[in-house]
Amino acid sequence: MPIRQFQAQRMHAPRDFKSIAPEPICVEIGAGKGKHALLFSQNNPEQKLIAVERTREKFIAMQKQHAIEGQTNLQTVHADALPWVVHALYPAQVEQFFILYPNPEPHNPAQRWANMPFFEFLLSRLKTGGTITLASNIPEYIDEAEQQVKDLWNLPYVKEVIAQDSARTHFEIKYLERGELCQQLIIRKPEGYATRFDDFQPLQGQNSVASE
Numbered sequence: 001m002p003i004r005q006f007q008a009q010r011m012h013a014p015r016d017f018k019s020i021a022p023e024p025i026c027v028e029i030g031a032g033k034g035k036h037a038l039l040f041s042q043n044n045p046e047q048k049l050i051a052v053e054r055t056r057e058k059f060i061a062m063q064k065q066h067a068i069e070g071q072t073n074l075q076t077v078h079a080d081a082l083p084w085v086v087h088a089l090y091p092a093q094v095e096q097f098f099i100l101y102p103n104p105e106p107h108n109p110a111q112r113w114a115n116m117p118f119f120e121f122l123l124s125r126l127k128t129g130g131t132i133t134l135a136s137n138i139p140e141y142i143d144e145a146e147q148q149v150k151d152l153w154n155l156p157y158v159k160e161v162i163a164q165d166s167a168r169t170h171f172e173i174k175y176l177e178r179g180e181l182c183q184q185l186i187i188r189k190p191e192g193y194a195t196r197f198d199d200f201q202p203l204q205g206q207n208s209v210a211s212e
């Protein structure tokens with residue numbers, strides 16, 4: 001693949017890292033205040049979801065609402081998703097990733113999810129038939145990601161327009177109220193898909209960041 005390889009072994013474990021069991025899970029990256037995570041875990045009691053959020057205030061809002069609602073199949077994590085994914089997830093463990101309305105990174109295309117070398121690592125954690133749902137209100141973001149999914153990652157996908165009455169996340173509600181076009185790619189990992197990280201086992205807390 002014509003992209004520099006993600007340096008997984010250089011990732012330090014997030015502060016207070018806790019390992020997880022090697023069981024099938026879904027993972028939401030950039031869960032914000034957790035609206036989708038709470039709804040998904042409520043509506044899919046047989047599936048386990050881990051919702052990762054980097055921004056402290058948003059994570060705390062999600063944690064508070066989770067304490068009120070009490071879904072036992074939801075785990076919330078306050079961390080940067082990159083090191084957390086590297087240290088926590090097992091190869092082919094994940095049934096679904098959700099990346100809903102990520103920061104558009106207008107001045108930093110290299111930080112958009114489908115452009116990142118890290119995306120290959122993410123694919124290695126997905127099980128065969130598993131999906132990545134990537135939603136955005138920015139048509140150029142979706143178009144660019146679609147090109148990457150086709151040309152660079154060689155993955156099957158469907159592109160969907162989000163219904164006007166959808167209300168999965170706080171950002172989705174805001175964008176649909178403004179009349180913006182919200183779209184998503186549902187990207188699927190096909191049978192036999194190989195990445196350079198398929199044998200990379202989670203570091204399980206190695207390279208931990210020392211507490212300050």
Ligand SMILES: C[S@@+](CC[C@H](N)C(=O)[O-])C[C@H]1O[C@@H](n2cnc3c(N)ncnc32)[C@H](O)[C@@H]1O
Binds near residue numbers: 032054079101102171
């Ligand atoms: C535009 S907000 C969308 C939040 C939520 N998904 C929604 O739709 O309401 C993007 C979120 O992704 C989080 N985020 C960005 N990069 C992240 C990373 N590397 N790890 C974890 N969270 C991240 C940000 O802190 C922010 O809360």
